[in-house]
Structures are given as C-alpha cells and as structure tokens.
Amino acid sequence: MRSPTRISSPQPPYPHGRSPGVHYRNPYEELADLADPYDPDDPLGLGLGLTSDDDDDADAGGRGDGQAAAATGSGSGGGERWSPPNHRRSSRRRRGRFRAVPRTAKALIGLVVLALLLVLGDRCAVMYAERKAEQELQKRLNLATAPNVTIHGFPFVTQLLGKDLQQVDIAVPDVAADRVSIAEVRAQAQDIRIVGDLPSSFRGATVGRMKGDVLLSFEDLSRELGASQVRFRALGPSSVRADGKLPVAGQQVSLHAQAHIRRQGDRGISTSVTDMRLDIPGIATYRPGPEPRAGLYLHKKAAQQISEDSEKAKALLAIPSVAKKLGVSPVEAGKALNDERKLDEITDSPRFVPALLAVNLVQAANDHPQLARKLGIDPTVAAALARLKVPELTDKLELSFQLPEKAKGIRLANIGVSPEGIRADLTGAGLHYGKNR
Template sequence: MRSPTRISSPQSSHPHSGSPGVHYSNPYEELAELADPYDPDDPLGLGPTSEDDDADLGGRRGKPVSSGSAEADDGEAWSPPNHRRASRRRRGRFKAVPRTAKALIGLLVLALLLVLGDRCAVMYAERQAEQELQKKLDLATAPNVTIHGFPFLTQVLGKHLQQVDIAVPDVAADRVSLAEVRAQAQGIRIVGDLPSSFRGAVVSRMKGDVLLSFEDLSRELGASQVRFRALGPSSVRADGKLPVAGQQVSLHAQAHIQRQGDRGISTSVTDMRLDIPGIASYRPGPEPRAGLYLHKKAATRISEDSEKARALLAIPSVAEKLGVPPAEAGQALNDGQKLDRITGSPRFVPALLAVNLVRAANDHPDLARKLGIDPMVAAALTRLKVPELTDKLELSFQLPKKAKGIRLANIGVSPEGIRADLVGAELNFGKTR
C-alpha cells in the first residue's frame, strides 16, 4: 500500500503528528487554489452575456469584487438579477412610440375596417340585385351583377350609382337562346332606400351587346346534324346532313341576317341545295334555277361512258336540251364514231350540267339508275318544299317584352356567332314613381 505524501515544512506541524516538522496536505485544496476566484455576480463562471447585464450590475462590469467581501467596491450590496425588469422594458417600448405613429396606425386600421365593410355591402347589394333581376325578367339563370365605384356606401347615401355591369347567360329568345347578354348601365338613380325599401331605379344611359352563338344554333336548329358558321359580315353558312328516302344527303345553305324592327333579328335562307354525294345536287324552289343537276365530275364520267351517254340521248327531251337534233341523236345510238364526236365535243359537258334531270329521273327510273341516282331519292327530293326546308334553318328572336326602352343596333356576324349592340336611355326598372 502506497504511503501518504509527505511534504516537509519547517514552519508548520500537525498537532496529531507523531513527528514534528512533517505536514500532511489535502490535494483537493491544492486544485481549488488553481481555480479562478469566485465571482458572486457570475456564480456559474459564464462571464458577461449582454448589455442588459451591464444595466443589472449597475455599470460594475470589469470591476474586481473581493471574494471575501459581501459588497462591491462602491459599497452596494449584491443581489440576484431581476428578470422581470426585461419584460417591463419590453412593455415600455410601445410607450416610447411617438403619438403621431400611434395615430397613423389607428387610422390605417380604421380605414381597413371601412374598406372591408364597404366591400361587404357591395357584395350584398350585388346579390340582391341578381335575385331581383332574375325574378323580374323571368330568367332561367341568375345574372351576374357588378357594381363599380368606391366607396359604395356614399353612393347609396346619395342614391346615385356610377356604373353597374350586368351579364345574363342563356336568355330564351323565340326558337333559340341568346348565349350571352351583356349590359353596362351608367348614371343610375335609386328610388327608395337600399336595401330595405328599394322600389326601382332610373338608368340614364345603357349600352351592351347580345350574342347568338353558332354552337347554340347548331344544337337548337340543326338538331346536331347542321353546323352554322360565319360566311361574311351579314351572312351565315349552314352545312349538315338530312335523311331523304332512307339515304343521307348533304345540306348546304346561306342565311342572311336582317333586322326585324328595332328589337328583333331574323334570317332569310337562300342558295339552298341538297347533294347526293359525288352525283347530283337538288335545288328546291321554282324553276328554272330549281331542279336536279349533275356534278361536273359526274358529267365528265358520263361523257366518257358510251352506255350512259346513249341512255341520255335516247330521251328526246334530254337530247334536245343537250343541243343534239333528234336525227343526229338517233344515229349516235348505233354509230360509235358519231357518239364519240358528240360526247367529245367541248360543249357536251357544260350542256349536260345545265340539264334539269328531275322529270327525266322520275319518268325514266332506268336512266336514273344508270346515272347513279336512286329513283326513290330523286322522287323524295322533288317532293320537298322550300318552306319545310327553310324552316329548319331560319331563325328569329325578339328582346324580352319586359326589357322596355332597349333597342338593337349594329347587327353583324362574328366568328363566334351573330352579335348585335344594345342601346337605351332613361330606362325605368321597377317602381320609379
């Protein structure tokens, strides 16, 4: 076993030691002497941390404090740091803000509240107006109302609105529906008080437009078989299919837009034809324009087909319309060279295109078959009447009777559909007296 350390000291001796002059020391006391002196202001030895500590220490940072004394050099007794001081300082910072800044902040908050209240009032008024318009005009869909101008509440107090925009979708108009009606009302004088006792309004001036879309025309008039598109500034083209005697024929027509008074629009259908694809076209109506006429390609094929050419020349009325005398036509029936001279003439195809085959197809079914025309289809086409066909394509609409004082202007055709401007002045809505 290791013996305890002995340190000789001539000046001290342990009272219980057996030998004078021998001193036993404690090693932990020696380590304590090597450590930094204890600082009551920093008992954990962390050192200074912030400027707030300087304030808490009263400006004593950097001054040595005796470990054996309970007071600092300036005589002030040491006390633990007061952490509540920092929170009091933070609460006091708002008091340090100038009164002008506080007033500005307050005004800003008040302005935000006023704006929010004004916008809420606008939305409520717009909602009420939408419901009222839908009921008064008997609309299937509620319109979209937008009230312009700020602030709104001052306009209400003055009973005068600067501008109100209205958009109404799907307005019924006779056989079709208007895809969209847009109106901009300006200078609106309110009769009554909003919103409790509102009775009506007087609009100083109004402008807007209506759209009759081609998509709606195709769906409501063409029953998904006819498509409408713009043809010119005042014309519409209609193309589609029509069942005739169990066969689909192509339908083509033009509709010209015209004004019907100052509150309506109508169309007149012209240049209608029904095509048997690749063979002939039928134009309904009175002669001489109406009738069944071959296509140019079909006429060219007939001029090159001896059998079909002989079938045409065998009918005297047809040969006469082709400009072939009866005797010459009779010779061509048995003389191939004669037939080739007739059909090879540059005048044959144009003459054949001008021949109306309605009667020939009806009276000579075999001829119709040789030409590629179904006799039953040809007969059904001749029975079609112009009013029946145009009724499928003609359209008209009038503005609602309840929209008094509004008239149509500048009617035209756009890529989307038929458009017309709306104008009006001094319009009364509701009870204005």
C-alpha cells in the same frame, strides 16, 4: 557549500483559497444580472412605464452600486474589486428617450385596422346587394340562369344612402329569344337612381344610360337549329355559312347555304338565305326554288363519266325531251342508239358535257325512274327533293331573333358576324325597371 533553501508560499488556511470577508459569486448569476428584469407594467420591454423619476433612480442606483462595489473592493489585498457592468441604466434611458414613438405607431395601427374594417363592411354590403339584385333580376325577367351583377364605385354605402349608383355591370347567359337563345348578354348601366330602400323595400330603378352587346353563338345555333346536323360558321362581316347533312327519303344529302344577316327594326335580327343546294354526293345537286336555277343538275365529273359510258349516254338520248335539251335532233338520236360511231360523234363533241350540265333532270327522273337509276340517282330521293319547298328549307337555317318584350327601351345596333357568332350592340337611355316612383 550550502544548497539554496526553497521558500514556498504559505498556503491559506481557508478552503479553496478564499479569504474571510470576501464574497465570491457564481459567474452564471452575473450573466443573469445583465438581462433586463421583467416588469409587469411593461411586459414587452418598450419602456412605456419608465419616467424621469425612474431614470433618476436608475442613475442613483448605478452610482450606489459603483460606490458599494468600491467599498467592498477595498479590503485586504489593497486593490479595487471588479464588479459586473450595469447595463440597466443606459437601456432604460434609450427607451425613455423614444417612449413617444410606440404610442404614435399604435395610433397608426388603430387607424389602419379601423379603415380595414370599414372597407370590409363596405365590400360585404356590396356582395349582399349584388346577390339580391341577381335574384330579383332572375325572378322578374324569368331567366333560366341567374345573372352576374357587379356594382362599381367606392364606397358603396354612401351610394346606397344617396340612392344613386355610379355603374352596374350585368352579364346574363342563355336568354330565350324566339327559336334561338342568346348565348350572352352583357350590359353596363350608369347613373342608376334607386326607388325605395335597399334591400328591404326596393321598388325599382331608373337607368340614365346603358350600353352592351349580345352574342348568338354558332355553337348554340348548331345545337338548337342543327337537328339535321347543320353547322354554322362565319363567312364574312355580315354572312354565315351553313354546312351539314339532311335526311331525305332515308338517305343523307349534303346541305350548303349562305345566310345574310341584317337588322330588323331596332329590336331584331333577320336573315335571308341564298345559294342553297342539296348534294347527292358525287352525282348531282338539287337547288330548290323557282326556275331557271332550281332543279336537279349533274356534277361535272358525273357528266364526263356519262359521256364516256355508252349505255348511260344511250339512256339519255332515248328520251326525246332530254335529247332535245342536249341539242340532238330525234333523227340523230335515233341513229346514235344503233350506231356506235354516231354515238361517239355526239358524246365526243365539246358541246355535249356543258349541255348535259344544263339539263334539269327533275322531270326526267320522275317520269323515267329507270333513267335515274342508270345515272346513279335514287328516284325516291329525286322525288323527295322535288317536293322540298324553299320556306321549309330556309326555316331550318332561320337565325332571326327579337329582344324579349320585357327588355323595353333597349335597341340593337352595329350587327355583325364574328368567329364566335352573330354580335350586336345594345344601347338605351332613360330605362325604367319596376316602379319609378
């Protein structure tokens, strides 16, 4: 039986199996053809250089390519040869259909950029005008520190051309006002009419109305008036408490006082000092001023200790004027000096300590230095306290001030005390700065 004969396919006589007349392309070249070509008239690929003629050419080119491909594909083998799809026609049609959108966007972008440039220029003009105003105010008002000027309203250029500003805020720190300095002045000026041209020929301005406030800081008052280590703090809506140390005859005594704030006219603040006292710690208090409250008086604790100390009690009873103020007759005082039982009877009486607290020791300390020393009081300090006068002491606590003369037309109102210091409102209308013509 004959074995079947294997019929093998004839090998093409051409290398790599390619037939003559058939062109094979590199697949990477086919991928490159899928990308849009670079157009120098339209580098961003927005389709701005494409017209309807281009679309027609693209359609014709697409059809021609297809027909050429069909013609090329009909060869030996009898089938249509595959050709890569042409995406160029559809993409160009889409870009051509919406070619008006980018132009509108460009117009909008141009308007936005122009508006930003105008706003930037307007703000630069505002900053320049503010800086010039700060320099001019510092120069004309003789200020130690340049103020902070803020011009409101937009646009500024139209206000400048019209010579009429809507609102200007001014903040001035450290304004000298008599013995004290105003920590901060804040003002809001409205309806400002400019005289002259900014910034070259500015001559003055007229302010329609103005409001603001001033602050006398407790911190500044303590630094400027507290050379004796006195510190100020709020005590009530119109009162200030002063506490600190005061050197007297080489010793430190404690100072305590109250200052009541009130308005003085329309442009000033005045104070009245009350309840002032100087304490020798743990021993006595000196109250300056006229009788009957003025004088040197023992603390209650010190008076109780004297009632329990026989030597100090005898020292008091040995002075007839003091014994008389204690309500002890000279006969009883003489007996107490030699009889401990009589001394205890006097000092244990419930009337002794209250009577001792009411005794003014100024004269006794001056006339009898030994008595002052027995009671723990330095006679030199007692004498120096007696020489202190009320005006001299109140001057150390003087919180009064007046608005500067150059701030004409401005009035003070609603004066009060806050935790930060003494505050007052500022008001004014029809204010003139510089030349108003």
